[in-house]
Amino acid sequence: MASSPPGHVSLTNRCRDSKSPYVRAHMDNPTAWQLWNAETLALARKTNRPLFVSIGYSACHWCHVMAHESFDDPRIAQLLNEHFIPVKIDREERPDIDRQYMDFLQATTGAGGWPLNVFVTPDLEPVLGGTYWPGPKTKRALAGGGSFEDVLTKVAQAWKEQEKSIRESGSQIARQLREFAQEGSLGGRQANGDIGDGEQDGLELDLLEESYQHYKQRFDTQYGGFGGAPKFPTPIHIGQMLRLNSYGSDVREIVGEDECQDAQQMALKTLTFMYKGGIKDQVGHGFARYSVTRDWNLPHFEKMLYDNAQLLPLYLDAWLLTNDPLYLEATMDIATYLTSKPMLSPLGAIHASEDADSLPTAADKEKREGAFYVYSVDEIQRVLSAQEADVITRYWGLQAAGNIDPQFDAQGELKGQNTLCVQMTPNELATELELPETKVNDLLKSSRQKLLAYRDSNRPRPALDDKIVTAWNGLAISGLARTAAALASSHPSESADYLSAAIGAAECIRNHLYQPSTKTLLRVYRDGPGSTPGFADDYAFLISGLIDLYTATFDASWLRWATDLQESQTSLFWDTHKHGFFSTAADQPDILVRTKDGMDNAEPSVNGVAAHNLHCLGSLLDDAGYAKMARRTVAAFEVEISQHPGLFSGMMPSIVAAKSSMQGLVVAGKGGVADKAVQAVRRGVRPTCTILRIGSDIKETEWLRQRNQLVKDLDAEKEFVQLCEGSSCKVLDGAGVDDFFKSA
Structure with a gap:
């Protein structure tokens, strides 16, 4: 290792200059983090140092682990500060940067996740990436398994000795990423050349049957959900299966009556197991991000707005389709979570997330994953009466030694603890304990109330990321508005609360993140509006929310604002050559590639939501221009949808709308x-x-x-x-x- 690093400059940690809770959490690191801005990028070019770009989010457990193991370590900090320009980015503020480097990581390693760590040249071209790398003092590193320190040492040495070849490699990677992005989707190229005006002529309703078969093959018949562990809810895909039977006779004839019913049952089984599993906060409200285990019982405990906002209309539709009180209970549980402290901002919008980690007690100094949510049997017995403890222990399958498999507890933080997962029905408990079922239900209710009071009084709450993200609030506005409208006659008080929250969130966005003079959005608010312009998902998700808010209120001012935003989205993001919406505006100065989002992931695809918005606006306003743009949006992904329809659930409503037409009531x-x-x-x-x-x-x-x-x-x-x-x-x-x- 050379003693003199490339480019002599003394760096100081700049995280306190950020408003992001995630970035600010690193302001006391000895690592001299810089912010992603023009000044930092110019510094990298001036000093000829590679950038080490670390991207994460506030509620991310493994981000915290790496921060503790590595970024707080003086030796790691010295390597980073002397040989690199270390940059910390909140992925929720800059999803475009996260996306381009995540695409690189997945293309080169086949894996992804957060923290996302990537080494890039001063020209922003990626050369090496990874997620969590173990710190130098961890068991894996000490056993010779390799550590983050080893990675830093090798990259620094390689840059000193092989800078030219590294730059050439980075340029080649960047060129490939740009070429793919500039070519657009296969569907866009075909539509632009071979299909006339490119209005999805080749997409037929039988794609819905193929999509059903895709999820039928991946369905977990034992626990619900699709695939194995780790298991993510992916609400957009569950929703497509849940609602397949609701499109109408055209779809049912092609997919099959039995198949449509089967799809709905797959979705309902998944929603039931999720609601009874540890992924659900069984004492309080809301859902965690995902389950580490196949059975939904051990989550990573962070709670994200975008997950809960998408799950809300899913459970609502499950109730509307079945009239099962379990799904109504789940619907109101999520709505309560979104409209209560700490998630509900004093400004009216909804905060971004709650952390996975927290202090077990106020006296503790180190946070642990899930500390706010897990319980030992000793705690249960101290807080509850003997009869309550007996009922709850059976109901949630609690064990004296804890019910968490050590193989899923890499840090040893959950030893002796239990996640709360429903194992028996009240009726089964009543039979086993020879008690009336009403008595069992009373004991379950009183136990939850006592455990919630104990938790709130004795455990510090996980840290709140109190950013207001425009896109995610759009998702929440949609779910809350639909829930309020559906419950207006049966639960008027709760309906009024949910509608008030939806309106409050929309007004907050309009007052603080919307610029009327240009009809444009900003991405984030925290202690004032941020400087990042809105991305395509901010527009698409908010427009969708406003359409649902209009249906809940028939206040056409929401619809009028939606049309203004649609004009801006089209102006900023529409691809005039190959159709569809780019994720970023054309004038974004600090990205390598301008991508289009077609496939659904943890959030629905921008283009899927945008196409559905356009169909809805076309129907509501009798405007054929909107419908034409919707068809062209879907056509931009025609080849990909035809090849992998199961990955494009968000496009399916628009395919149905184009083939069977929208149905508009006046x-x-x-x-x-x-x-x-x-x-x-x-x-x-x-x-x-x-x-x-x-x-x-x-x-x-x-x-x-x-x-x-x-x-x-x-x-x-x-x-x-x-x-x-x-x-x-x-x-x-x-x-x-x-x-x-x-x-x-």
């Missing part, structure tokens, strides 16, 4: 048939159905009349329901409304 006035239609839509599950309502008491009705020629001359006070499908419209009476919804 409602005027008040009365039996009008109110019946509204109630049916709000309490129904029809992915390709919209509803528009006009009346003297409807805000922005005149704007609607100007935007939608179908309602321009309608008498807003006369009771009226009209169904439009494609270019055909017909008036429905009460029986017609009933028949329409029975056909779903």
Whole structure:
């Protein structure tokens, strides 16, 4: 190792200059972290040092582990500070940077995850990446398994001795990434050349059957979900299976009646096991990010807004389709989590996440994973009565030595602890204990209340990432608005709370993250608006939320704002040559590649959501231009969808809309048939159905009349329901409304 590093400069830790809780958590590291900005990138070029870019997020457990093992270590800090420009990035603030380097990592190693650590040249070209590397004092490193220190030493030496070849390799990798991105998707190339105007002519409804078969083959018949451990909810895919039976007769004829029912049962089984598993906070509210184990019982304990926001409408639809009280309970549990402290911001929007790690007690000095959520049997017996403890121990399958397999406890932090996972039904418990079932339910309820009070009083709560992320709030607005609308008649008090929260979140975004003069969004708010412009997902997810908020309120100002945002999304992100939406704007200065998001992952794909938004706006406003753009968006991914339909669940509603047409209800006035239609839509599950309502008491009705020629001359006070499908419209009476919804 050379004693004099490339480029002599004294670095100081700049993390305190960031507003991100994740970045600020590293401000006391001896590692001299820099922020990703023009100054830092210029410094790398000036000093000719490679950048070490470390990307993570506040709730990430393994990010904390690596920070403790390596970034707090003086020797590691010395290597980083002398030979590299170390940069810390919050992936939730800059998903574009995270995406380009994650694509590199997955392409070169076949794996991904966080922390994402990548070495890049001063020209931002990646040369080596990884996720968690063990610290120098860990068992693996001491046993000769290799450590982060070894990686740093080798890269520093290689840069000193082989800089030219490293730069050439980085340039080749960057060129390949750019070429792939510039070519666009296979579907986009084909649509641009061989399919006329590129409006998904080759995508047929039988793709839904192929998608079903994909998930049928991967379905875990024992525990639900798709694939083995680790097991992620992937709400967008569960939702496609859940709602497959709700598209209408065209889809059922092609997929098969039995297959559609089977798909729904797969989804319901998955949702049931998740709700009973350790991934669900059985004492409090909300779901953790994912399960380490196949049976959903051992999570990594972070709770993310985007997961819970997507799970909310899933459980809502499960209840609407089955009337099973378990799914209603789950729906209200998630809605309560999103609309209560600490998740609900005083500004009205919803915070980003809660950490996986926390202090076991206020007296402890070191955080542990899951400390807020797990219990020992001794604790249970101290907090509860003997009878309550007996019931709960059986109900959750608690064990004196703990119920967590040591192979999944790499840090030894969960020894002797239990995750809470429902193992028996109240009826089974009642039979086993020879008690009335009502008594068992009372004991379960009182036990939960005592354990929650004990937890809140004796355990420090996990750290809150109190960023407000525009895209994720869009997802939450959508779920809360739909839930409020569906529960308006059966649970009016809770419905009002959820609707108030949805409106509050939308108003917060409009007041703090929207720039009316340019009709553009910002990505993040924390202690003031951030400087990062909104990405395509911020626009798409918020537009989707506003459409659902309009359906819940019939306040057309939300719909009007959605159209303004759609104009901006199109202006900033639309690919005028090959169609579809780029994830980043054309003028983004500090990225290597401009990608398009077509496949669904932990979050739904931008283009899938955008296409559905466009179909909905086209139906609501009788605007063929929106529908045409929706078809072209899907066509940009036509080849990929045809080859792997199971990876494009978010595109399926738009494929159905294009082939079977959207179904748009126009409602005027008040009365039996009008109110019946509204109630049916709000309490129904029809992915390709919209509803528009006009009346003297409807805000922005005149704007609607100007935007939608179908309602321009309608008498807003006369009771009226009209169904439009494609270019055909017909008036429905009460029986017609009933028949329409029975056909779903």
